[in-house]
Amino acid sequence: MAEPVHSDEPLLTTPLHAEHVALGARMVPFAGYDMPVQYPTGILTEHNWTREHAGLFDVSHMGQAALGGPDHETTARALEALIPADIVNLKPGQQRYSQLLDENGGILDDLMVTRPTTDEEKGYIYLVVNASMKEADYAHIQARLPQGVTLVRGDDRALLALQGPSAEGVLARLGSGAVNLSFMMSGWFEIAGLRCHVSRSGYTGEDGFEISVKSDDAVALWRALLADPDVKPIGLGARDSLRLEAGLCLYGHDIDPTTSPIEAGLTWSIQKRRREEGGFPGAARIQRELKEGPARVRVGIRPEGRAPAREGTVITTPDGREVGIVTSGGFGPTVNGPVAMGYVARDVSSVGTDLHLIVRGKPLPAKVAAMPFAPHRYKR
Template structure:
């Protein structure tokens, strides 16, 4: 959650900035934007509200773009030279998670790729990338795409996410045709009379939707969603504690250029055809790690007691041998205790393994834990 902007650069704002300020949000620099970290009720209340009702997030700082080619096959194969997911066989009206890879198989960023359900849009793929990486991602892709596939930025769009067990009911009241969608399905529709593209997905482990809307309509959509008593605005603080309990990676922390998708526990995001055929950056390393296992892996960690182990805490065996590092950590309100993720040597990665996390110079006993820490509740 600690993507601080450089102090000498003016902060960017999303189309909803004035709405956050009016709600009394505490604003902080994040990935170059002035963003709400929490509202007056606080992170714990916002976290619990999202787990029990529906939380509304402004994620308009994320990068939205289109890849446009002559047909689906051409566009998909161009993208497959940069990422390890199977995009050729992505069905219309579906979304898939993947990673932009370096030649060494490290992760330059993670992203969502969507294929429209509209046959008229069939040469187009919609991409959503991380705010902190979008300029680098766009430059990386533009330098490597063939001449007949273009990257078109969608800087005129905002992105909202509604997450939680009541999200589907709220959406059904505003857009009845969203109710029967399943996890990772996408649709173009109207919400509160506004044209949107939405997916049934999110970053909290809960059921919910991510809604792309024209920037000029963002305030109207935000207000229409907040008008429902089940919905409250949620800041970046609770977004981080929710995704940590869900065992989801934050780019620049749990995954980065030094980690491969296999080390990161993301093998599920590489479909069988791509594992076998390769043809993406770093394929030799990734195929080797699939076959032989990676030397280190991302694991869940549950410290004893109430003190959280933060990012950067050293992980050791009980006898003091250094075996890894914490990449995300904090207090899990749903779990009612501290939770963390980090990388450890393969030999100490089994669930139940006893380890120590060094917090302020003091070793705290912990166990390797299964993830997610709070169960996923996606609509399958």
């Protein structure tokens, strides 16, 4: 999780702020918002509850928006000029992960892209972007749209994530048809009598749902979900440890304008047509890295012993050659030990390669490890 950023600007709040305070959450500044980092039971308990039952996250600080155009192809091609994913061939209800790229192929932000299912939304494409980057993203997108395609902000909507093996059962008990979705599919459904846009996706590696609802209905939905004994509220602390075990990137840490999707191990998010045709910012670099391999790559790291390696830790070979840096690290409750991600030179990136992590001036042994650290349990 990013360190809280302190500024003189007053902190923004989500529609669920009073709910978090009432539940005894410890609130911290995060991406300009006052957000819950943990509830009274603590991060470890929240992490394990999500892996075993269902965790409920307030992610209303994220940026929700839509691109609108005369038809799907026009809107999709406008977006494809900014990101490397294949959006033209998205099916109704299908969701894709991608990245906004700069002219050098560096990552300006990562985002989720969804094609709606309903006829009245023909020509629309939904976007969810990171909270810390949403104003910059909106300005970047707006400035590059062709005539006839517009950006529509969704500032009047909240976003909740219900994650964990019990998530499907919780929605089934509330009578929602969203349980019939498969991974990375979406649609409009009623949950507890409220009209919601639901995708079967998340940021924990578990099966789960992300639920967009009108801000005015957010408290009612939050309370309806928490009324189920399988559901507990989860803060940013456990959200970070869950995504780290799942091997998922955090923008501003594991990916940023200095990293390309190929270095970051996100080649899978660039479909074959786009790899071949290009036509997106930084395509020349990305096509070169696909052909020749990048100089450095993101890898999983398992430190030996119990000491975690934090972001910024220098990585060397056992003989002292500096080969990279840790970008995310901490304790993995599910794997019961420290886990980390970072970038290393390609010649030391194979699983099982011995490394040293320089922690407080001392070299601690570690190995390159396969990711995810905890298995993904998506419903395909």
